Amino acid sequence: MKDHIFNIHDVILLMTAAECILLAIFQAVLPAKNKASSILLTIFLLSVAVSATCVLMLWNNNVRFFALFDHTLLPYFLTSSLLLKGAALYLYVRAITQESFAIDSKKLGHLIPVAIGILWLVIFKIDTHSLVWFRDSANPLPNKWAVDILWGAIKIVPLAYVIAAVWKVRKYVTQLENQYSHFSPTEPGWLSVLTYGFLFSWSLTLLVHIIAEFADPSISDTFGITDNYVGFILINALFTYSVVYAHQLLATKPEVIKEEKTDEKVTSQAIAKVQTGMEIQKLYLKHNLNIEEFSKRIELPIKDVSAVINKHYGTNFFEFMNKYRVEEAKRLLLDEKCAEMTVLDILLQAGFNSKSAFHRFFNRLVGVSPTEFRKQAQKA
The missing domain is CATH 1.20.1070.10 (Rhodopsin 7-helix transmembrane proteins)
Structure with missing residues (x-):
């Protein structure tokens, strides 16, 4: 036994x-x-x-x-x-x-x-x-x-x-x-x-x-x-x-967006449409924006949007959008009219929908936290 x-x-x-x-x-x-x-x-x-x-x-x-x-x-x-x-x-x-x-x-x-x-x-x-x-x-x-x-x-x-x-x-x-x-x-x-x-x-x-x-x-x-x-x-x-x-998990569409290694040049018209979407339409302010919706808003095929962002700007859609959002957040933090707004209010108005993502991007691109950035601006 x-x-x-x-x-x-x-x-x-x-x-x-x-x-x-x-x-x-x-x-x-x-x-x-x-x-x-x-x-x-x-x-x-x-x-x-x-x-x-x-x-x-x-x-x-x-x-x-x-x-x-x-x-x-x-x-x-x-x-x-x-x-x-x-x-x-x-x-x-x-x-x-x-x-x-x-x-x-x-x-x-x-x-x-x-x-x-x-x-x-x-x-x-x-x-x-x-x-x-x-x-x-x-x-x-x-x-x-x-x-x-x-x-x-x-x-x-x-x-x-x-x-x-x-x-x-x-x-x-x-x-x-x-x-x-x-x-x-x-x-x-x-x-x-x-x-x-x-x-x-x-x-x-x-x-x-x-x-x-x-x-x-x-x-x-x-x-x-x-x-x-x-x-x-x-x-x-x-x-x-x-x-x-x-x-x-967010599902991706590999059949739509392909990393094509071609010598095809990015046209000035395509670049202008992307710039219009960002600087005039300010589409980066829209929460949860994806490249498919962005391409529809500016009336440019997804592959062309991807080519402009990847080749002309040398980045990806995620980084491209959030850099604009950080710049918008900086503008709001410096604006005296927004002095009563909390950091949470500002990140939402700038197009972010995640506090952690906002602080991660802001610290990486600006070098200081949003709160510290605002304090430094007020002292100056």
Whole structure:
């Protein structure tokens, strides 16, 4: 009765699998504004649950289902889930950041690595015994090289996808700056932290695989156990993010605004229209203005507006608008007629709708806080 079926590290894997299943069920019953992102998050959670269960069964002889699964089917479930989780995470990031995202036939191409992995298992007849003992020098496997390649693939493919997800988040922030005059940095900031977290975790997974080839098994075990704990934390963080923050993200339109590297010159007429919108119409005073609405107001195509701001002014839409707003705020702070106005009143009248964004921009562009700027002006 003193024998333990699980150690604490096995319990973490078991908890990860159980929690992922519960969160997937919870995600499925939640009212979803974005069905595509909900489906992809559910697929990701289930793939992590399956992979955690399979890893637990692979290394713990006390955990068994039935003979056919234990000896033959386990590699198929493990391989499929590990190759699927990276694609699911990457597509989830796209789904919550792109307005035009849809799950269509083109997305099925992301199942190709899974299909290749399954075919590889069939061709080389890789079973559970092969996955566990492929590094056993005393009893070398005849298909060891095939198992080596399989293990490498199921470590590298998810890592490649999470690198793509990190790049996508960075591109998303750039697109926000090109399309919106105001956005909260909190939601994309947390998304960036999460993707970098998975990048760290899955890089650690690959490192464990490499270390196991050359170092003492205890070292790779330590890294592997650490990876399990990190994964458990990240799963909880990702689900919390999906419930609390994901629905607040502003969607971008990558098909409308493209970073085209052309030698096309910006016309003086286009520049004049943008200047008119800013200096005559004072469109920067409008809260939550985006580039699509701005282009309609000045009757200039979005791509031309973007070209003027990016090439002629050398900045993005976000910075361009808020520089004008800061100048307006400075004017109001210096105006004796506005002496009774609070800083909050001034930031709202200048076109800002966020106190934190106003203070961040004002301090960066002016060098002092709005309150200090007003005090210095009054002393002069």
